[in-house]
Amino acid sequence: MGRIRVLSDQVANQIAAGEVVERPASVVKELLENSLDAGATRIRIEVEGGGRKLIRIADDGHGMGRDDALLAFERHATSKLRSSDDLLQIATLGFRGEALPSIASVSRLLLETRAPEDEAGTLVEIAGGKMVRVEEMGRPAGTTITIRDLFFNTPARRKFLRSESTELQHVAALVTHYALANPTRHFELHSATHALLVAPAVTSAADRMFQIFGRETVDQMIPVTAETDFARTGIPEPPPWKRDEHYEPPEPGAMRISGFISKPELQKLNRNSIYVFVNGRLIRDRLVLHALGEAYRNIIPPTSYPVVLLFLEMPPAEVDVNVHPAKTEVRFRQQSIVHDFLRDSVRTALMAARPVMSFATALTDSPLASESLRIDVSPLPGAPEGMPESEGQPMAGDTAAFSLQPDPFLATEQRIAFPETTRPAEEPEYLDGADRRATGKHSCSTLAVEEEDRPETLHSLSTLRPLGQLRNSFILAVNEDGLWIIDQHVAHERVLFEKILRERKTESVQRQRLLMPLLVDLQPAQMLAFANIADELDRNGFEAEPFGPRTLAVKSAPVGLEGKELEHLLDEVLADDRTGQAENAEARRIRIAASIACHAAIKINMPLEPAKIDWLITELARTQHPTSCPHGRPIALRYSLKEIQKAFNRI
Structure with a gap:
C-alpha cells in the first residue's frame, strides 16, 4: 500500500480551520463579513464565555434558500466567484468559501435563514462537521448563525485560547472596527451580562x-x-463593492x-x-x-x-x-x-491644519542659512527612542539641527550644528549605566585646561550646581565633569516611579478622594480591560467602579492626579496592547506604576523655582536608576569638559 493518501473532508476542514479560525474573534470576523456581503443593515452579535460557549450573529440580509444553505457547507462553495478572472478584482469581503465548513468542523453550528422570496426558512444543524438535521422553519428574511462549544472536538486548539475576558476584548475590538467602517449599518454587541456596543446607523x-x-x-x-x-489605461470597470445609496x-x-x-x-x-x-x-x-x-x-x-x-x-x-x-x-x-x-x-x-511656521524654521530660507547649516534630525548615537510627553507640544526628537530644507513640522527646541571645521569629534553622550568618560592625557594648547584621569560614577549627580532652565523644560547644571542638561519631566518621572513602587510594596500608597466622582467614558474593549486590572489599580490608590455599561466612576486617585491627566492615564493603561496578552503580575505592576509616574510628573513648559530644581536634582541622585525614565527615555545629557575643549580647538 502506498504512503500517500487523500485526506477525508472532515480532516481537511479541520486543517483549514487551523488557518481561518484562530480564536473566537476569527469566527466573528468571517460571519460578520458574510452579513455585510449579504447587504445586512442591522447586525446583532451575542457572545458568551469569550466566544467559547456561544457566538450568535443575526442579520437582516438577503438570506438563502434551502439548496444554497446546504451547499454553503461544502468546501470552496461560494457565491462570490465564478472564474479565475474574478480573483483579479475581488469586490467582496469574503470569497474563498472556506469559512462556514471550517467553522462547522470545530463547533456545533446552527444555521437559520430565509430568502425574501421564499415562504419558509431553512434550519441546518451541524456538529463537528457532520450534518445532524435539515428542516423547514418560519422566520423573517435574513440569517442567524449560532456557534456553540468552539473547538469542542479539538482540545489541543482550545487550550491555546486566552482567558474569557481577553477573547472578549478581541471580539469587541473587531466589531468596533467594522462599525467604524460601515456607519450606515446598525451594530450591536452583547455579552452574557450587558451590551458592550450599540451603534445605530448614522449618515457619516x-x-x-x-x-x-x-x-x-x-x-x-x-x-x-x-x-x-x-x-x-485599460483598467476594467470595477464592480461595486458597496451596494448602498451612500457609496x-x-x-x-x-x-x-x-x-x-x-x-x-x-x-x-x-x-x-x-x-x-x-x-x-x-x-x-x-x-x-x-x-x-x-x-x-x-x-x-x-x-x-x-x-x-x-x-x-x-x-x-x-x-x-x-x-x-x-x-x-x-x-x-x-x-x-x-x-x-x-x-x-x-x-x-x-501641514494645512498646523499653525504658522516658527521663526527658527523660516530662518533656514535665508542665503546665510544655506551656507553653513545642514539637516540633522536623527537621535544621537546610542540614544533610546523617546516617549511622548503628557502635555505640551511634542518635540521632533531628542536633538535636531537647523536644516537646509525648511520643515514646518520641526519643533523649535533645536541645537545649532557646528561648522565642519570646529565640529566636535565626538557627539555628546547620554548618561548610560556608570558614567563614562575617555581617560588619558591629550596634548593641548597653552590655553587649554588639563583634565585629570579619574573614573566617574553616578555619584557625580549629587555635585551638580543648577544654573536655570532652558525653555522651562530642561534644567542646565554644571560640575567638574562639564555641562549637564536634564529633562525635568522624565527626571521627576523616575523619582515618582521608584517612590510608587516602594509605597506599593509597603501598602502605604497615598490617595486623594475626589470632591465629585469623575465619570470616564470607555470603549467596550477598555471596560473589559478594566476588569483585568481593577485590583492593581486599587493597590495604586484608585477607587473606581463601573457606572453603566460603558462608563467608569472614579472616586479616589493617587495624589497628584486629577482632571484631564487622570482621564489620560486611564485611557493609557486600559488601551495598552499588552492587556490582550498574558501579562504577569510583576509586569502589570511596573506598567501601571510607570503610567502613574508619567502623568503625575512635572511637565515640560513649566517654570520651576530654584528650590524646586535643587530638590529634583537631589532626589534624582538618590534613585537607583537615574539613567532613564521607566519608559526608556534618557534623563540627562552631559557635554563633557573634554568635548567642550575640542569644540574650542583647545585640545
Whole structure:
C-alpha cells in the first residue's frame, strides 16, 4: 500500500480551520463579513464565555434558500466567484468559501435563514462537521448563525485560547472596527451580562466616530480627502463593492483616500487606534503603517502613534486580497504609488491644519542659512527612542539641527550644528549605566585646561550646581565633569516611579478622594480591560467602579492626579496592547506604576523655582536608576569638559 493518501473532508476542514479560525474573534470576523456581503443593515452579535460557549450573529440580509444553505457547507462553495478572472478584482469581503465548513468542523453550528422570496426558512444543524438535521422553519428574511462549544472536538486548539475576558476584548475590538467602517449599518454587541456596543446607523464616518470615541477625540481629528490617478489605461470597470445609496465607487484607475487623522497633540502608545480599510476591508499592512509613520515623522515622537481612521478606495484589480487565510494582509500592485499617495495626503492635511511656521524654521530660507547649516534630525548615537510627553507640544526628537530644507513640522527646541571645521569629534553622550568618560592625557594648547584621569560614577549627580532652565523644560547644571542638561519631566518621572513602587510594596500608597466622582467614558474593549486590572489599580490608590455599561466612576486617585491627566492615564493603561496578552503580575505592576509616574510628573513648559530644581536634582541622585525614565527615555545629557575643549580647538 502506498504512503500517500487523500485526506477525508472532515480532516481537511479541520486543517483549514487551523488557518481561518484562530480564536473566537476569527469566527466573528468571517460571519460578520458574510452579513455585510449579504447587504445586512442591522447586525446583532451575542457572545458568551469569550466566544467559547456561544457566538450568535443575526442579520437582516438577503438570506438563502434551502439548496444554497446546504451547499454553503461544502468546501470552496461560494457565491462570490465564478472564474479565475474574478480573483483579479475581488469586490467582496469574503470569497474563498472556506469559512462556514471550517467553522462547522470545530463547533456545533446552527444555521437559520430565509430568502425574501421564499415562504419558509431553512434550519441546518451541524456538529463537528457532520450534518445532524435539515428542516423547514418560519422566520423573517435574513440569517442567524449560532456557534456553540468552539473547538469542542479539538482540545489541543482550545487550550491555546486566552482567558474569557481577553477573547472578549478581541471580539469587541473587531466589531468596533467594522462599525467604524460601515456607519450606515446598525451594530450591536452583547455579552452574557450587558451590551458592550450599540451603534445605530448614522449618515457619516464622523458621526460614527462621535458614537464610539466621543466628542473629545473627534475634536482632535483632522479630515483627510485626496484623489489621484494611477496613470494607467485599460483598467476594467470595477464592480461595486458597496451596494448602498451612500457609496460612490471611484473612477477606473483612480485611487481615493478619505477619513480622519489625529492632531499631533493626540498620541497613543500603540497602533491599536489605527484603523485603515481598503475597499471596506480592515487590514494590517506594513506598507500602510510605514507610510503613516513617514507622514508623522518629526511631528510626534517615534514611539508614539496617531489615531487614524482612513478609507482607501481603488479599483479591485489594483489590490490582491488573496495573500493571507485571514484576509487581513493585502498586496498592492503598485506599492510605491500607494505608499507615497498615502504619506503625502496625510502630510498635506497635517501641514494645512498646523499653525504658522516658527521663526527658527523660516530662518533656514535665508542665503546665510544655506551656507553653513545642514539637516540633522536623527537621535544621537546610542540614544533610546523617546516617549511622548503628557502635555505640551511634542518635540521632533531628542536633538535636531537647523536644516537646509525648511520643515514646518520641526519643533523649535533645536541645537545649532557646528561648522565642519570646529565640529566636535565626538557627539555628546547620554548618561548610560556608570558614567563614562575617555581617560588619558591629550596634548593641548597653552590655553587649554588639563583634565585629570579619574573614573566617574553616578555619584557625580549629587555635585551638580543648577544654573536655570532652558525653555522651562530642561534644567542646565554644571560640575567638574562639564555641562549637564536634564529633562525635568522624565527626571521627576523616575523619582515618582521608584517612590510608587516602594509605597506599593509597603501598602502605604497615598490617595486623594475626589470632591465629585469623575465619570470616564470607555470603549467596550477598555471596560473589559478594566476588569483585568481593577485590583492593581486599587493597590495604586484608585477607587473606581463601573457606572453603566460603558462608563467608569472614579472616586479616589493617587495624589497628584486629577482632571484631564487622570482621564489620560486611564485611557493609557486600559488601551495598552499588552492587556490582550498574558501579562504577569510583576509586569502589570511596573506598567501601571510607570503610567502613574508619567502623568503625575512635572511637565515640560513649566517654570520651576530654584528650590524646586535643587530638590529634583537631589532626589534624582538618590534613585537607583537615574539613567532613564521607566519608559526608556534618557534623563540627562552631559557635554563633557573634554568635548567642550575640542569644540574650542583647545585640545
